[in-house]
Amino acid sequence: MVMTIFEQRQRWLQDEMRKRGWSGFLVTHNVDIYYYCGSMQTGYLFIPTEGEAIYLVRRSLVRAEEEAAAAVEALGSWKTLGERLRARMGSADAAAAERLRVATELDVLPVQLYMKLQTALPGAVWEDGSLLVREQRMIKSPDEVTAIRAAARVVDDALEAVIPHIREGMAEFELMALIEHQLRLRGHQGLMRMRAYNSELITGMVASGASAAVPTYFDGPAGGTGLHPSSPQSSGRALIQRGEPLLVDIGCTIDGYLIDQTRTLVIGDLDPELQRAYDVAEEVLRATEARLQPGTIAEHLYLLALDQVQEAGLSAHFMGYGADQVKFLGHGIGLEIDELPVLAKGFKYPLAPGMVIAIEPKFTFPGRGVVGVEDTYLITEDGYEKLTVSRDGIRRL
Amino acid sequence: MVMTIFEQRQRWLQDEMRKRGWSGFLVTHNVDIYYYCGSMQTGYLFIPTEGEAIYLVRRSLVRAEEEAAAAVEALGSWKTLGERLRARMGSADAAAAERLRVATELDVLPVQLYMKLQTALPGAVWEDGSLLVREQRMIKSPDEVTAIRAAARVVDDALEAVIPHIREGMAEFELMALIEHQLRLRGHQGLMRMRAYNSELITGMVASGASAAVPTYFDGPAGGTGLHPSSPQSSGRALIQRGEPLLVDIGCTIDGYLIDQTRTLVIGDLDPELQRAYDVAEEVLRATEARLQPGTIAEHLYLLALDQVQEAGLSAHFMGYGADQVKFLGHGIGLEIDELPVLAKGFKYPLAPGMVIAIEPKFTFPGRGVVGVEDTYLITEDGYEKLTVSRDGIRRL
Numbered sequence: 001m002v003m004t005i006f007e008q009r010q011r012w013l014q015d016e017m018r019k020r021g022w023s024g025f026l027v028t029h030n031v032d033i034y035y036y037c038g039s040m041q042t043g044y045l046f047i048p049t050e051g052e053a054i055y056l057v058r059r060s061l062v063r064a065e066e067e068a069a070a071a072v073e074a075l076g077s078w079k080t081l082g083e084r085l086r087a088r089m090g091s092a093d094a095a096a097a098e099r100l101r102v103a104t105e106l107d108v109l110p111v112q113l114y115m116k117l118q119t120a121l122p123g124a125v126w127e128d129g130s131l132l133v134r135e136q137r138m139i140k141s142p143d144e145v146t147a148i149r150a151a152a153r154v155v156d157d158a159l160e161a162v163i164p165h166i167r168e169g170m171a172e173f174e175l176m177a178l179i180e181h182q183l184r185l186r187g188h189q190g191l192m193r194m195r196a197y198n199s200e201l202i203t204g205m206v207a208s209g210a211s212a213a214v215p216t217y218f219d220g221p222a223g224g225t226g227l228h229p230s231s232p233q234s235s236g237r238a239l240i241q242r243g244e245p246l247l248v249d250i251g252c253t254i255d256g257y258l259i260d261q262t263r264t265l266v267i268g269d270l271d272p273e274l275q276r277a278y279d280v281a282e283e284v285l286r287a288t289e290a291r292l293q294p295g296t297i298a299e300h301l302y303l304l305a306l307d308q309v310q311e312a313g314l315s316a317h318f319m320g321y322g323a324d325q326v327k328f329l330g331h332g333i334g335l336e337i338d339e340l341p342v343l344a345k346g347f348k349y350p351l352a353p354g355m356v357i358a359i360e361p362k363f364t365f366p367g368r369g370v371v372g373v374e375d376t377y378l379i380t381e382d383g384y385e386k387l388t389v390s391r392d393g394i395r396r397l
Numbered sequence: 398m399v400m401t402i403f404e405q406r407q408r409w410l411q412d413e414m415r416k417r418g419w420s421g422f423l424v425t426h427n428v429d430i431y432y433y434c435g436s437m438q439t440g441y442l443f444i445p446t447e448g449e450a451i452y453l454v455r456r457s458l459v460r461a462e463e464e465a466a467a468a469v470e471a472l473g474s475w476k477t478l479g480e481r482l483r484a485r486m487g488s489a490d491a492a493a494a495e496r497l498r499v500a501t502e503l504d505v506l507p508v509q510l511y512m513k514l515q516t517a518l519p520g521a522v523w524e525d526g527s528l529l530v531r532e533q534r535m536i537k538s539p540d541e542v543t544a545i546r547a548a549a550r551v552v553d554d555a556l557e558a559v560i561p562h563i564r565e566g567m568a569e570f571e572l573m574a575l576i577e578h579q580l581r582l583r584g585h586q587g588l589m590r591m592r593a594y595n596s597e598l599i600t601g602m603v604a605s606g607a608s609a610a611v612p613t614y615f616d617g618p619a620g621g622t623g624l625h626p627s628s629p630q631s632s633g634r635a636l637i638q639r640g641e642p643l644l645v646d647i648g649c650t651i652d653g654y655l656i657d658q659t660r661t662l663v664i665g666d667l668d669p670e671l672q673r674a675y676d677v678a679e680e681v682l683r684a685t686e687a688r689l690q691p692g693t694i695a696e697h698l699y700l701l702a703l704d705q706v707q708e709a710g711l712s713a714h715f716m717g718y719g720a721d722q723v724k725f726l727g728h729g730i731g732l733e734i735d736e737l738p739v740l741a742k743g744f745k746y747p748l749a750p751g752m753v754i755a756i757e758p759k760f761t762f763p764g765r766g767v768v769g770v771e772d773t774y775l776i777t778e779d780g781y782e783k784l785t786v787s788r789d790g791i792r793r794l
Contacts, residue, residue, distance in 0.1 A: 032596040035625050040612040041629070042595065060612035060620075060721050067626045105540065106508040110594050112525065114508045128509065152736040177581035183576035189628035190599040191588060197507050198427040202587040202599075223457075229464045229588040230431050230653025230732070232438070244570050256627025290780035335627070 005141055006038045006069035010053050015051040015279035016132055023089045025103045030334045031193060032105060032133050034256060043075050059147035077359045082120040103129030138332055138340040139354035144282050145378055147257035148356055148387055155259050156390040157250050158182035166397055168242050168267055173227060176206045179250055188252035193336045201337060204251050205234035209244030212370040215324035221362040222249050222370050242267045243273055245369040247323040258333050260358040261353040261388045262374030265395040277363040278371040278394055280312045284361035285373055292377055293385040298349045302329040305361060314353060314363055321364040330359035333376060355379040402566055402651035403435045403466035404536055411563030413529055414446040420486045421445040422500045422526050423682045428590060428732045429502060429530050431653060436464035442474050444547050452511045456597050479517040482486030488765040504591060535729055535737040536751035542775055544654035545784055547751055552649050552656050553787040555579035562792055565639050570624060570631035574602045576647055585649035590733045598734060612721035618759040619646050619767050640683040641662045642671055644695055655730050657755040658785045659771030662792040674760040675768040675791055677709045681758035682770055689774055690780040695738040699726040702758060719762040727756035730773060753778040
């Protein structure tokens with residue numbers, strides 16, 4: 001019998017758990033549950049280090065049974081949960097439970113739920129398995145790349161469909177509404193998932209001139225006023241003007257997988273200083289591409305870009321301005337937009353085949369705008385393949 | 398000097414903390430931070446039981462200073478965080494910190510971050526303040542109701558704008574794309590926030606016939622196939638057919654606040670059994686309205702509806718079917734869609750002026766569809782005011 005990709009992922013995780021002396025992994029996060037079993041119903045996926053995974057589902061059981069690469073059982077009462085998990089770990093008696101080391105995703109699990117789990121398995125030691133999951137998810141399978149490729153085509157088709165409708169005086173949010181409509185018609189699932197606490201993303205951001213350079217809470221180089229202090233990033237009410245950079249940093253989700261890309265558009269021409277900064281962004285991207293191959297250390301790409309930007313005299317403008325600069329050049333992308341590896345200081349991962357990374361050199365000019373570019377790449381055995389299919393260069397309208 | 402609504406909320410919270418012997422509240426969740434200070438930047442809002450709130454911001458400081466009804470400081474190093482919080486609680490020395498009781502929102506706070514906070518304030522006892530915040534947020538101020546009213550108008554305008562475009566053979570997701578476009582053009586912020594772990598909502602759901610009756614993980618009465626197992630709810634690829642109920646359960650977010658409404662549409666006519674169930678849904682809504690006034694206990698409205706539905710012989714179909722039924726009749730709504738009070742067993746809150754509640758009797762017929770209605774109500778001094786403005790009744794196309 002051929003193992004599904006989901007079962008292969010469970011096996012990989014089991015091997016890693018064995019090395020660590022863990023007894024099992026209680027997967028609680030919707031995205032991770034999907035990653036390991038192909039279903040995203042409400043419940044928990046329990047992967048014991050030895051033996052078969054079990055998917056404990058509150059609802060919908062029927063759908064879980066149709067979808068999941070795991071045995072499905074009703075979640076049932078919390079009172080029985082601990083006993084059932086122990087049985088799966090070969091520790092039927094409560095005393096043996098005190099030797100259990102059970103992993104879960106502490107980066108996303110809310111404390112209330114964690115406390116309930118601790119009560120369900122008294123004496124067990126809980127391990128933080130989130131980094132392990134994120135490291136496993138860093139290397140994409142061919143199926144995952146296929147979905148990302150499909151997303152890349154969708155975002156390009158949507159962009160091409162809206163470009164003829166862009167005109168002076170159109171509000172940013174009107175353009176974003178058009179883009180989202182085109183994306184949704186092509187199968188975009190409606191939001192781009194993020195893992196970080198309090199992070200929200202729908203379809204990226206479209207912002208024109210000064211408003212793109214307004215800093216935000218969002219951990220990205222481009223800002224945007226947003227529509228209101230309760231939604232303080234991305235497109236706002238500013239009107240698109242001639243000669244301003246129009247930053248279109250968008251993505252979509254197809255079959256669970258994201259693409260992320262940025263193009264700089266302009267009605268007419270950019271002023272020479274912004275045009276030059278844009279050209280430097282492209283040069284940074286080309287220099288990064290030249291090192292995009294297995295073995296290159298993630299943080300080196302960021303440090304290299306910093307050097308290049310400094311030589312160009314643009315350090316103050318790189319990836320945001322002043323105190324609001326973000327400290328990375330790119331990020332892994334897959335089921336979520338904030339995946340590993342990050343191209344930033346401290347990330348020592350050597351690039352490896354199957355990584356998918358969005359690389360986004362950008363320059364911010366307060367009061368004037370943001371220029372830059374972002375493409376998404378697959379690392380291959382001997383280099384890279386660009387997954388983004390939108391045409392290169394500034395788009396003059 | 399007149400206090401802003403945000404400062405009034407801080408004072409209320411301080412009074413409650415004083416009663417509980419708490420020393421302060423570290424607000425970490427973006428929605429709660431907005432509720433207490435009018436800004437939603439990345440950082441923490443600390444409200445000591447005595448004295449002024451301080452908003453510790455990572456980014457953007459500039460925007461926090463423009464927006465927040467609180468003193469703003471750079472978050473700075475984690476190493477200094479504990480000391481700064483202690484100083485605000487009048488416990489400058491570390492020994493006194495052991496008597497501190499600090500609340501935060503344990504229903505949403507991820508464990509990793511909680512552990513960092515525990516390290517920052519060694520010895521302090523952490524209290525779960527999430528219920529208190531949710532109870533405070535249950536009673537809306539006039540400003541909040543104004544935003545919800547605006548959202549109610551937007552969702553009605555968008556619905557009216559798309560109705561002429563609905564036709565046989567249109568895919569559910571195409572109709573949803575149209576609705577979202579119309580909502581976004583009118584200022585919808587792009588998603589409807591939910592508090593519960595792993596819950597996602599964009600603009601609600603549109604589903605036709607059998608596909609609306611497909612159960613989902615989502616904690617609501619209507620299902621939907623969604624586009625893929627990685628996005629397993631709401632609109633899918635089913636085509637709208639004549640004579641099927643077309644469930645349009647949508648909402649939007651204006652100035653941070655949500656509306657939620659459902660209308661049943663049909664091209665042609667419903668079959669008599671579904672039409673009768675729809676009529677019962679309206680009767681349940683009318684009977685609920687008759688008791689919608691201060692003092693009515695939230696759960697009574699649900700129990701009453703159960704009785705009424707049983708008399709009509711429709712218990713098996715109410716709020717989902719069989720094992721996939723959800724156990725409520727309605728829910729509070731405001732900055733998030735899953736607010737208090739819930740009209741469900743165990744919720745003993747007496748209705749009170751300022752509560753805003755979406756009430757949604759629905760009946761599910763597997764293989765055939767879902768019929769029902771949902772309106773959002775403000776509880777007033779002497780009864781209620783319906784905030785939903787869309788016209789009543791089944792909409793025949």
